[in-house]
Every structure is written in structure tokens, then in C-alpha cells.
Amino acid sequence: MKIALLGYGKMGQTIERIALERGHEIVLKKDEFNTYERLSDADVAIDFSIPAVAVENISSCFYTNVPVISGTTGWLDRYDEMVALCEEKKGAFISSSNFSLGVNLFFGLNEYLAKMMSKFDSYKVDMEEIHHTQKLDAPSGTAISLAKGVIENSNYTNWTMENPNSNEIHIEALRIGDVPGTHTVTYNSGIDSIEIKHTAHNREGFALGAVIAAEWIVGKKGVFSMKDVLEMN
Numbered sequence: 554m555k556i557a558l559l560g561y562g563k564m565g566q567t568i569e570r571i572a573l574e575r576g577h578e579i580v581l582k583k584d585e586f587n588t589y590e591r592l593s594d595a596d597v598a599i600d601f602s603i604p605a606v607a608v609e610n611i612s613s614c615f616y617t618n619v620p621v622i623s624g625t626t627g628w629l630d631r632y633d634e635m636v637a638l639c640e641e642k643k644g645a646f647i648s649s650s651n652f653s654l655g656v657n658l659f660f661g662l663n664e665y666l667a668k669m670m671s672k673f674d675s676y677k678v679d680m681e682e683i684h685h686t687q688k689l690d691a692p693s694g695t696a697i698s699l700a701k702g703v704i705e706n707s708n709y710t711n712w713t714m715e716n717p718n719s720n721e722i723h724i725e726a727l728r729i730g731d732v733p734g735t736h737t738v739t740y741n742s743g744i745d746s747i748e749i750k751h752t753a754h755n756r757e758g759f760a761l762g763a764v765i766a767a768e769w770i771v772g773k774k775g776v777f778s779m780k781d782v783l784e785m786n
């Protein structure tokens with residue numbers, strides 16, 4: 554499979570290594586200094602760039618008729634626009650705040666726990682995410698996905714990084730050293746706490762999941778999710 558890497562930072566380079574190990578070829582490493590000229594040579598594109606260019610990267614794929622996997626976070630206020638463009642251009646698209654198998658299992662666990670806890674008013678949920686100091690966005694895309702998972706399965710209505718009211722989920726974002734990504738969801742009462750936590754030990758899981766998603770999407774049309782790729786629906 555011929556892959557275009559849109560963004561060649563920490564994730565782009567890890568994806569390149571895993572893709573080569575799995576027998577794929579890299580035909581473009583897009584950064585701010587080169588063009589999309591070789592995008593049309595690719596069977597699939599993988600975007601791990603920066604919030605400010607994700608929409609340009611993704612829409613270039615739809616205009617070039619190349620399926621696209623996007624892991625970039627911090628741009629999802631424009632997700633619906635990209636879904637509409639994908640449908641208009643009959644493209645293929647997966648965006649996920651986290652491509653690792655472990656976090657996708659954790660998403661399911663979070664939703665199950667939220668449903669269970671929604672019957673018990675004495676517990677109040679809060680979330681913490683820890684990432685490396687180079688991260689541009691806060692809170693992390695994964696923390697936002699976790700908050701959405703709670704909102705869809707409880708009486709909470711939104712999330713905040715400020716002081717929460719009773720309907721709001723508080724998210725704390727910490728930036729420490731080179732932490733790849735740690736997410737904790739805690740339910741606190743006056744009596745005890747229940748906590749679930751996912752700790753990434755490195756970036757391998759994110760990168761492997763993105764390459765597996767890229768292998769999966771080739772030949773398909775439409776907007777999909779990691780649940781489709783991992784058959785978790």
C-alpha cells in the first residue's frame with residue numbers, strides 16, 4: 554500500500570516505521586515546506602499534523618480522491634464540515650481522537666461505567682489527562698471523547714476546564730515532561746472513589762492503530778470510526 558504522511562513529527566515518524574515493517578511504502582511526507590503534488594500517488598493518507606492545517610490536509614485528500622485517516626486533535630469544531638465534504642466527493646474518512654486498541658477498549662469501559670453510575674447521585678465524575686509539554690491543544694481529544702461518552706450515558710450535559718456546576722464534567726489537563734498520554738476518569742463520593750485509568754507507555758499503539766485503520770479503509774467509501782475498524786459496534 555502506498556501511504557502519504559500528512560505531518561511528519563513524532564507520530565508521522567512512528568507511523569512510517571510501523572508502515573514499513575508491515576510492507577507499505579511512503580510516497581509523501583507532507584510538512585509546511587512541500588506540496589501535495591505526490592498525494593495522488595497514494596492509496597491512502599494518514600494525517601497527524603497540527604490543528605491549524607488538519608482541515609486543509611483532509612479536504613486535499615477528498616479533492617484528490619484519496620481515503621484519509623486523521624488523528625490530529627484540536628480541530629473537531631469543523632468535523633461536520635469534513636463529513637459533508639467527504640459525502641459530496643464520495644470519499645473515505647476516519648477521524649479518531651485516539652487510534653490505540655487500549656484506549657478504544659477504555660472508551661467502552663467508560664461508557665459502561667457512566668451508565669452504571671448515572672443512577673447514583675452521590676458520586677460526581679471528574680477527569681484528568683496528562684501529556685508531554687509539546688502538546689498544542691488542551692484538553693486532549695481523548696479526554697473530550699471520554700467526556701462525550703459520559704454525557705451520552707448520564708445526566709451530565711457538558712464538560713469544562715473551569716469550576717464545574719452540577720451538570721458539568723471537570724477536565725484537568727496537565728503537561729509534564731514527555732508523557733505520551735494518561736487519562737483517568739474518577740467518580741468521587743464523600744465515602745469513596747472509583748477510578749479507571751489508561752496509561753500509554755509509548756506512541757506505538759496510536760501509530761499501529763492508525764496503520765491498521767489505513768489498511769482497512771482502502772477500497773471503501775464513506776465516513777467510519779475506529780469502532781467499525783475494530784468491529785466493536
Ligand SMILES: NC(=O)C1=CN([C@@H]2O[C@H](COP(=O)(O)OP(=O)(O)OC[C@H]3O[C@@H](n4cnc5c(N)ncnc54)[C@H](OP(=O)(O)O)[C@@H]3O)[C@@H](O)[C@H]2O)C=CC1
Nearest residue numbers: 560561562563564584585601602624625626650651652759
Ligand atoms: N489520534 C491519535 O491516536 C493521536 C493523535 N495525536 C495528535 O496528532 C497530532 C500530531 O501529534 P505529534 O506527531 O505528536 O505532533 P508533532 O508536533 O510531533 O508533529 C506535528 C507535525 O506537523 C507538522 N506540520 C506543521 N505544519 C504542517 C503543514 N502545513 N502540513 C503538514 N504538517 C505540518 C509539524 O512540522 P514542524 O515541526 O516543522 O512544525 C510537525 O512535524 C496532534 O494533534 C496530536 O494531538 C497524537 C497521538 C495520537
Ligand SMILES: O=C(O)C1=N[C@H](C(=O)O)C[C@H](O)C1
Nearest residue numbers: 626650688693694695733734
Ligand atoms: O498529542 C498527543 O501526544 C496525543 N494526542 C491525542 C489526544 O489529544 O487525545 C491522543 C494521545 O493521548 C496523544
